[in-house]
Amino acid sequence: MAGVITTGSHPKALWEGMHAFFGLSYKEHPEEYSDIFTMDKSSKNYEEDTLGTGFGLAPIKSEGQGISYDSEMQSWTKRYTHTVYGLGYIVTLEEQEDNLYEILSKRRIKRLAFSMRQTAEIVGANIINRAYTSGYTGGDGIVLGSVSHPSTIGNQSNILSTAADFSEAALEDLMIQIGQAKNDRGHQIGLRGLKLLHGVPLQFDVARVLKSEYTPDTNNNAVNAVRLVGLKPVMNHYLTDTDQWGVITDCPNGLTWFERRALSFTRDNDHDTDNAKAKATRRWSCGWTDWRSYFSSSGA
Numbered sequence: 217m218a219g220v221i222t223t224g225s226h227p228k229a230l231w232e233g234m235h236a237f238f239g240l241s242y243k244e245h246p247e248e249y250s251d252i253f254t255m256d257k258s259s260k261n262y263e264e265d266t267l268g269t270g271f272g273l274a275p276i277k278s279e280g281q282g283i284s285y286d287s288e289m290q291s292w293t294k295r296y297t298h299t300v301y302g303l304g305y306i307v308t309l310e311e312q313e314d315n316l317y318e319i320l321s322k323r324r325i326k327r328l329a330f331s332m333r334q335t336a337e338i339v340g341a342n343i344i345n346r347a348y349t350s351g352y353t354g355g356d357g358i359v360l361g362s363v364s365h366p367s368t369i370g371n372q373s374n375i376l377s378t379a380a381d382f383s384e385a386a387l388e389d390l391m392i393q394i395g396q397a398k399n400d401r402g403h404q405i406g407l408r409g410l411k412l413l414h415g416v417p418l419q420f421d422v423a424r425v426l427k428s429e430y431t432p433d434t435n436n437n438a439v440n441a442v443r444l445v446g447l448k449p450v451m452n453h454y455l456t457d458t459d460q461w462g463v464i465t466d467c468p469n470g471l472t473w474f475e476r477r478a479l480s481f482t483r484d485n486d487h488d489t490d491n492a493k494a495k496a497t498r499r500w501s502c503g504w505t506d507w508r509s510y511f512s513s514s515g516a
Contacts, residue, residue, distance in 0.1 A: 220306045220491060244330065249340030251450045252413065252464065253473035253502055262298060265355070265469050265505040267291040269368055269400050291400070294355030296501040298476035301335050303328060304495030312492065325481060328496050332479055340473065340502055341454035344413065344462070348514050354504055361462075361514065365507050369402035374511045381516045382418050382461045384425045387442055390463055394511050407508060409463040412447045415455035422449050422461075459515020470509020473502040 271286045305324060346352035347361040358365050363373040376393070380386040397407040414422050425442055426449055447463065464471065477499035484493050504510065 220308060244333065245453050247333075247337075248450075248452050248454065249337050249473070249502075251411065252340055252344065252452065253471045255473050255475065258296075258298060258474040258476045258501075263296040263474050263501070264293050265296075265472075266293040267355070267400065270403075272401050273403075292355045292357070294503070294505045296472065296474050296503060298474060298499050298501045300477075300497055300499045301332070301339075302495060302497035303331055303335075304493060306486075307492045307494075309490035309492070325494060328481070328494065329479070332496050332498060336498070336500070337454045341452055341456075343471065343503055344452070344460070344510075345454075345456050347460065347462075347510070347512060354507060356507070358507070360504055360507060360510060361512050362507070367398075367400045367402070369398070369400075372398065374507050376513045379514045379516055381459060382414065382421055382425075382513070384442055386513060387412070387425060387463075390511050390513065391442070391445060394463060394465060397508055405508075408466050409445065409447055409511075410466050411450045411464040412461070413450050413452060413455075413464055413510075413512075414461045415458055416451060416453055417458045418461055419449075419451050422451075457514070460512060461515070462510050462512025465509055465511065467506050467509040469505040470507075471502075471504045473500060475500050 268290055269288050271288055275284050277283050305328065307324075343360070346359070348359060350359065353359055356366055361375045363375060363377070364371040365374065366372075373393075376386065376389055380389070391409055394407050394409050397405055399405050412422060412426065426447060428443065450464070477497070479496060479498040481494065481496050485491070486493065
């Protein structure tokens with residue numbers, strides 16, 4: 217639909233008696249991508265995170281013998297290269313002169329802002345949508361959701377060993393896996409689940425599991441243990457896999473969003489044509505560094 221907005225683009229706007237143009241203005245969902253990522257700012261062309269391996273366990277020191285020494289080193293690097301996203305429109309002078317419905321033209325900037333917001337939401341959600349998609353890899357060369365994230369102690373996993381649809385039992389298994397997480401040298405780390413990320417189709421199942429005082433969908437009076445964990449349910453309208461669900465953890469340097477340049481709007485006029493131009497641009501990058509920030513299941 218590229219081109220210049222002319223008097224022919226909205227011919228009904230040239231005649232009195234139009235009740236409304238519909239389909240151009242709807243309510244928006246509250247901002248959702250910021251619930252997935254740790255939001256950060258950048259003042260550089262790109263940002264890099266590099267894995268440090270740390271030290272191993274301390275061996276026994278025999279009497280009279282020298283102490284053992286270990287070495288630490290850097291491993292793979294994740295680079296966030298910021299991308300510019302932009303969109304604009306051009307309106308002829310005649311269209312502005314003859315348009316009888318000023319509200320139609322005045323709200324174009326608002327509709328442009330809506331398009332930019334939708335772009336940010338979809339780009340952000342695609343990090344999760346592609347968690348299991350070949351080719352969309354992180355700094356370790358592996359997709360986000362995998363059983364084969366490399367480390368000095370061998371491959372590690374951030375997904376259920378057997379993929380399962382969302383349920384109380386499946387969530388318990390994933391929380392246990394988070395509680396047993398290890399660093400690159402195989403040491404236990406204090407990882408905690410913060411948010412339960414899910415799409416629209418799972419909203420009622422999630423509500424029953426997280427908010428029921430007792431075990432949901434049974435006649436038992438057993439306490440709903442998952443409720444005590446305190447996970448915050450986070451529904452995202454832009455997730456396309458209806459079965460995928462996962463837990464965002466408090467892992468540092470995990471799912472990250474770098475804001476290089478905030479959303480900005482500019483206007484100008486072309487001297488030769490008298491066409492009015494308006495554009496919006498924003499520059500950012502998003503992704504993940506440490507895969508331990510998101511434990512998930514692709515669904516059964």
